[in-house]
Amino acid sequence: MVQGNNSIENYAKGLLKLALSKMSAQYDWQEAVPNTSEERIVQMLVDNQLDVVWYATTNALEEKLLPVRIPLYRGLLGYRVMMIKKGSQHKFEGVRNLEDLKRFSLGQGRFWADTSILETNGLNVVKVLKYEGLFYMLDGDRFDAYPRGVHEPWSEIQRYPDLALDVEQNLLLVYTNPFYFFVNKSNPELAKNIEQGLRIAIEDGSFNEYFINDPTIQDVLQKANLKNRIIIPLVNPTLPALTPVNDKSLWFDPYAD
DSSP: OBOOOSHHHHHHHHHHHHHHHTSSSOOOOOBOOOOSOHHHHHHHHHTTSOSBEEEEOOHHHHHHSEEEOSOTTTTGGGEEEEEEETTOGGGGTTOOSHHHHTTSEEEEETTOHHHHHHHHTTOEEEEESOHHHHHHHHHTTSSSEEEEETTSHHHHHHHOTTSOEEEOSSEEEEOOOOEEEEEOTTOHHHHHHHHHHHHHHHHHTHHHHHHHHSHHHHHHHHHSOGGGSEEEEOOOTTOOTTOOTTOGGGSOOTTOO
C-alpha cells in the first residue's frame, strides 16, 4: 500500500511504478489515501499498514524508517525563489551572496523545517503561525520576502489576486533537501528493489524523461528562469550524514543544458 493523492504524491507513485517496472519481481498495487498527518502516516509505515511512503528526509525519519537514498525530485525541492511585494524588485538588485541577503527580513511558518534552515544560516526570519497570513503580511510590508519552493509561488499569487505580490527575478536559495521513498526497516528487499529500479531508470534515461515531463517540473522550468539566477547556497542542519551529495547523477543541475 502507498500513501495519498496530490501532485507530489502522483509524481511519487508514477516514479515508483517506473522503478518497479524495471525489476522482475512482481508487486500488487493498492493505493491508500489516509487524510492524516505526516506523523500518523509514518506510524502506519512502522506498523506495516503501509509499504512505501515519501518525504523530505531528516535524521529523525531515517532513525525510524529505511530510506532509499535516491532523491525523487533530484533535489529540486531544496530550490527556493522569493515572493516579494510588487514593485520592490529594485531592493534586491544588489544582492549577490548570503551576507547581502541578511539585510532583509523573510517570512516563514513558525514550525516549518525551512525556518530552522534559514535561521541556521543567519537570516532574519519573521515567524507566523498561519500559512495564509504570510501573503497578507508580505502585502502589508511586514517583511521583505517570502521564500517559496520553485514550484509554488505562481499558483499561490493567482490565488490572491487582490494582493500586490510578485516573484523576485534574480536570486535562488539552494540547500540539499532530498525527497526519498521510505519503507519499513524490516523490508530491506523492497528498498533494494526500488533503489535498483531507480538506478536502472537513471542509466537508461527514463528517470530524467519522467522528471522533465512532469507538469509541475515543466512549470518550474518555464517560469523560474533557473539558469540565470544567482545561487545562494544554504547549509541544511538536518541533513543526514549518509546523504549521497557527491553522486552527481542523482541531482538536478540548473545550469546544465
